[in-house]
Amino acid sequence: MNKNLTIKLGAIALLILLLLIPLMMIDGVIDDRQQLRDGVLQDIARSSSYNQQVSGPVMVVPYRRVMHNWKINDKNKRYDDPWEERGRLYFLPERFELDGQVQTELRARGIYEARLFHAENRINGQFSLPAQLGIKEDFADYQFDAPFLAVGISDIRGIENALKLELDGQRLDFVPGTQVGWLGEGVRVTLPLLDTSKATELAFGFDLRLQGTGALQVLPVGKSSSVSITANWPHPSFVGNFLPAKREINDAGFSADWQTTFFSTNMQDAMSRCVSNNDCEAFNARSFGVSFIDPVDQYLKSDRAIKYALLFIVLTFAGFFLFEVLKSLAVHPVQYALVGVALAFFYLLLLSLSEHIGFALAYLLSASGCVLLIGFYVCHVLRSVRHGLSFSAGLAALYGLLYGLLSAEDYALLMGSLLLFGLLGVFMVLTRKLDWYGIGQKSAKPLEFDIGAVQ
Structure with missing residues (x-):
């Protein structure tokens, strides 16, 4: 593997590790809000029963x-x-x-x-x-x-x-x-x-x-x-x-x-x-x-969702990297980072909105906002509306699958395993003829922005 590719993969791995910091902070916010909610519920119960x-x-x-x-007295009588x-x-x-x-x-x-x-x-x-x-x-x-x-x-x-x-x-x-x-x-x-x-x-x-x-x-x-x-x-x-x-x-x-x-x-x-x-x-x-307590409230669902955050970031970066190597595009690590931060903000939006409008609607609005923002940005990064829309569609499908994982807890492991296996298969099929040693040996060709497919 050439030096440029090694540096690029190292930079992506470093970004993923750095993105764990805001994700852990958001996870802490979820715990804090849940404890605050539990305290309020205890106060309500304390004033009622x-x-x-x-x-x-x-x-x-x-x-x-x-x-x-029974005792015996001095006269030896009982x-x-x-x-x-x-x-x-x-x-x-x-x-x-x-x-x-x-x-x-x-x-x-x-x-x-x-x-x-x-x-x-x-x-x-x-x-x-x-x-x-x-x-x-x-x-x-x-x-x-x-x-x-x-x-x-x-x-x-x-x-x-x-x-x-x-x-x-x-x-x-x-x-x-x-x-x-x-x-x-x-x-x-x-x-x-x-x-x-x-x-x-x-x-x-x-x-x-x-x-x-x-x-x-x-x-x-x-x-x-x-x-x-x-x-x-x-x-x-x-x-x-x-x-x-x-x-x-x-x-x-x-x-x-x-x-x-x-x-x-x-x-x-x-x-x-x-x-x-x-x-x-x-x-x-x-x-x-x-x-009579809701067995799965918005905080528990948000906590479950953030457990898949690392998987989401890895899959999104993998899709980014796939476009980069297949279409000879140069995607800067800063652009990876901005997309990763947008993915992290999804969980903060989900938590804050779910406290007011319910988890399902909050998930729909948060996912839609992130898909639109990332899709708009990716269209310019990949210099093609078609590729940007394809990337956005794939990201929307991932959010849909995540909601399915959160809703079907009993089948989460099965669905997650099938998802990862399917994505691995897609990645292997798309890169089956790729010359990995040749990646990065020639500079990426900047492509003009168009609304059609990039040949």
């Missing part, structure tokens, strides 16, 4: 137990010095059902928007309490206080209605606080005293209107749990340890149904470990639900 998780209901039965302490133990019994529902109807709305602060949800939940179920509450010891030593039903709600600021429990024809008022540390925040309702001498069935139901930001999750506390959620959000992201057994998603929204049992959740054992060992992580982690 955060993610919501419904945990419960759990029935709590406080008890006092007489503990016998006597009882009893003391009282206080504790609680916890029961999960035999059946738990939640039917949620969710509507979402946007709250804006400046150019940023947060998506809030309002969930109309109907919760029904049944408790099956065994005779003597399952106590195997001397039942006469136990005294029971009034039981209560506790429902954990992760952010009680989101409760939008006065909660009333329907229990066997009675309507009982909830009060704030669960009084159960491992349930966290929430509400509770005091129940009538139980007839503990026999097995008891208690059917319950209540309405819970809940506002939140981000995600709505449910802890399947029932021996059998059934959860149904419908919403007007067409981009649900199902989260948690269990996926819906059935779901339907369309442009108007989605509906999803979950079914679990104690066999799949092992919830009773997890609650026992939580109560006895204060190890509640496994209990709280068995939740599931749906996130």
